[in-house]
Amino acid sequence: MRYEVRFSGFGGQGIILSAVILGRAAVMYDNKYAVQTQVYGPEARGGASMSQVIIDDEQILFPKVAMPGIFVIMSQEGFEKYGANAPKDAVMLVDSTLVHSRPACKYLEIPGTREAKQTLGKDIVANIVMLGALVASTHVVSEAALEKAILDSVPKGTETLNIKAMKLGIDLGKGSKQHEVT
Amino acid sequence: MTRTEFWQGNTACAEGALAAGCNFFGGYPITPSTEVAELMAAKMPKKGGVFIQMEDEIASMASIIGAAWTGARSMTATSGPGFSLMMENIGYAVMTETPCVVVNVQRGGPSTGQPTMAAQGDMMQVRFGSQGDYAIIALCPASVQEMYELTAKAFNLADQYRVPVFLMADEIVGHMREKIIIPDSMAKTPRKALVKGTLPFKPDADLVPGFPQFGKGYGVHVTGLTHDERGYPCTTNPKLHEALVRRLVDKIESARHAIADFDIINPDARQVFIAYGAPVRTVQQVMHDRPDKNIGFLRLRTVWPFPEYALAEFKNAKCFLMPELNLGQMAREVERHVRVPVVNIQKLGGELHTPAELVAALEAHR
Secondary structure (H helix, E strand, C coil), X not given: CEEEEEEEEEECCCHHHHHHHHHHHHHHHCCCEEEEEECCCCCCCEEEEEEEEEEECCCCCCCCCCCCCEEEECCHHHHHHHCCCCCXXXXXXXXXXXXXXXXXXXXXXXXXXXXXXXXXXXXXXXXHHHHHHHHHHHCCCCHHHHHHHHHHHCCCCCHHHHHHHHHXXXXXXXXXXXXXXX | CCEEEEXXXXXXXXXXXXXXXXXXXXXXXXXXXXXXXXXXXXXXXXXXXXXXXCCCHHHHHHHHHHHHHCCCCEEEEECHHHHHHHHHHHHHHHHXXXXXXXXXXXXXXXXXXXXXXXCCCCCCHHHHCCCCCCCCEEECCCCHHHHHHHHHHHHHHHHHHCCEEEEEEEHHHHHCEEEEEECCCCCCCCCCECCCCCCCCCECCCCCECECCCCCCCCCCCCCCCECCCCCECCCCHHHHHHHHHHHHHHHHCCHHHHCCEEEECCCCCEEEEECCCHHHHHHXXXXXXXXXXXXXXXXXXXXXXXXXXXXXXXXXXXXXEEECCCCHHHHHHHCCCCCCEEEEECCCCCCCCHHHHHHHHHHCC
């Protein structure tokens, strides 16, 4: 089984880190193959940031994603630049706090940024909330693998906060209704 | 026990260098190679090695040459603009037979061009960019795994042949993260020491002189001027100059079978891809999607010295198809060696050839 996942948001949200964590979970803890690539631009903060991950049971040859089947979109500009043309059979998780548009494909509204701020008191972990929701709704990697990869990747002292964010995201992902193509 | 990692290509390059015993890095950070320097700065001091950020790439190249003469396994990493600045001292390293490793994570040129996009535009510069006639060794990785393995191999080749060895990567391979299996240890070729009482630039049968390391009791003159076997300048003797330059070239060219590293797939094929670096991955995808004995593949890891004898393995080839992220630099080299058409599948702009583009080329030249 091959999954192609695209993350987009604005610089500083941890879009690239989300993709690295997902790829790491697949390779290190689910014993699969993964390739992670990203768009490098001069914009470190602000601006639309984008990163993609391919996850496969087989070795990955061509490393680039043409059109992903799964989208995680965390900003309006990110939606316009990297989400608006999602194919009809794709599924998109939108951070409904920050993204106002909705795609022409199946989508889930996950209030990642609002929940991170209100429930956990830190909007910086919104990307981890979205990762939890992604894994709960699409099973691209196992929840156990995601948890280990998050622990590998986040700064010391923030482990508890990040695992809470992941679990919050998993609950949001499981409880969220999938909007069908209209 | 081997271990698995999920690493960026540039991380694998730095880790491969450290595993090979690299203990000196002198460099000037430049996109898309910066992560190599970054990791070396963090890790090298903890291993007892030296990391120096130099004032520019001219000095970076000079620093790794000096370090090599103290016995260090030395390296620098750069991209196009920095690589251009290194050219003079690369020639000096060739003339003084200094073993060192230069990583070039290629980006779009000319000039500062496209810092964050991939290219393979420096394949001729690496071979001919410094003045005079000379020979070097250049390797091209196509995966994160090969960023690790070929970096380590580069140090061994540098020490064996006393020549600068180049890892000609590209932004795609340098920046992507993927699965890598780290071997327990890397084979290490020792630098051949100079036998006491032998002149310092007198070659052995393999055309490579033993290395008179600084601090080991040798008084050696090291110069970029044409020199005799004592190392002293001798710049107006035509025969001596010709013999020296021919030896510097021949020690590499005559060893090209030993240096060569390539795979041959479907040698009886009529249409044959040739690729190195990132485009290898697109060819692999096409070969996987269309299993066909009539599509062959010469997949190069050693690009210089060019292993032209590998081309003769494809006896039924009606054409060679070469996807490159340039306007056909290595295709021109292949054309020198074959009588059938060489189809140059050019790509500029920073993106990798898609499988569909290569399939279209196959169909067009069937």
